[in-house]
Amino acid sequence: MIRVTENFRKIQDLLAKAAADAGRPAEQIRLLAVSKKKPLEAILEVAAAGQRDFGENFVQEGLEKIREAARDDLVWHFIGHLQANKTRAVSEHFQWVHTVDRLKIAKRLSEQRPHYAPDLNICIEVNIDGEDQKSGVSADQVSDLAAAIGDLPRVRLRGLMCLPAIRHGFDEQRKPFAALRELYESLIAEGHDIDTLSMGMSADYAAAIHEGATIIRVGTGIFGAR
Numbered sequence: 001m002i003r004v005t006e007n008f009r010k011i012q013d014l015l016a017k018a019a020a021d022a023g024r025p026a027e028q029i030r031l032l033a034v035s036k037k038k039p040l041e042a043i044l045e046v047a048a049a050g051q052r053d054f055g056e057n058f059v060q061e062g063l064e065k066i067r068e069a070a071r072d073d074l075v076w077h078f079i080g081h082l083q084a085n086k087t088r089a090v091s092e093h094f095q096w097v098h099t100v101d102r103l104k105i106a107k108r109l110s111e112q113r114p115h116y117a118p119d120l121n122i123c124i125e126v127n128i129d130g131e132d133q134k135s136g137v138s139a140d141q142v143s144d145l146a147a148a149i150g151d152l153p154r155v156r157l158r159g160l161m162c163l164p165a166i167r168h169g170f171d172e173q174r175k176p177f178a179a180l181r182e183l184y185e186s187l188i189a190e191g192h193d194i195d196t197l198s199m200g201m202s203a204d205y206a207a208a209i210h211e212g213a214t215i216i217r218v219g220t221g222i223f224g225a226r
């Protein structure tokens with residue numbers, strides 16, 4: 001049995017330390033616990049320790065956990081690759097989608113978001129290293145996609161997300177996050193009312209915090225290896 005509560009406390013401490021080192025208030029940084037492939041039992045244990053935001057990568061797995069948990073105090077973030085035929089379930093049951101990479105997906109999420117629900121929070125996923133095998137828009141497509149999403153009802157553009165190539169060393173790790181922050185700042189200069197930089201995972205969240213991350217997505221560091 002891995003001690004997820006202990007891991008969770010440790011990550012909270014490390015988040016606070018990284019924020020202090022970066023000269024930022026820790027309250028600016030939201031910890032997203034990435035629970036893919038982990039049982040609901042582990043999620044509920046971390047929830048009992050005070051965690052509220054959980055990230056899931058697979059639609060069916062996420063829906064099952066959301067239904068079984070039946071907790072309206074938890075906030076569910078979809079962070080996996082989203083296919084067009086799965087948008088309805090995601091739009092109906094999640095509060096956030098971090099991985100919008102084309103207008104078609106954003107339009108479907110907008111059309112399918114239930115009218116009784118608050119606006120769905122969405123981030124544009126940027127393929128910040130231009131890797132062939134990864135999803136996400138290229139840097140030069142961000143501005144047009146953001147403008148188009150800004151016109152859609154029932155979804156609210158919150159910011160940008162990235163999943164960079166693996167790098168070693170703090171200074172190297174900072175580079176793609178700095179690039180995403182520049183794109184984020186250019187969207188703000190274009191008049192977008194956004195507040196979210198979703199970047200950094202177990203191995204590189206300290207570097208992301210130094211570059212302005214407002215959501216870090218931590219799986220292994222809390223739940224152990226998958």
Ligand SMILES: *Cc1c(COP(=O)(O)O)cnc(C)c1O
Pocket residue numbers: 034036057079080163201202203217218219220221
């Ligand atoms: C799995 C995953 C994470 C968490 O990764 P860890 O290295 O386990 O912290 C974060 N973001 C995305 C998009 C993921 O798929």
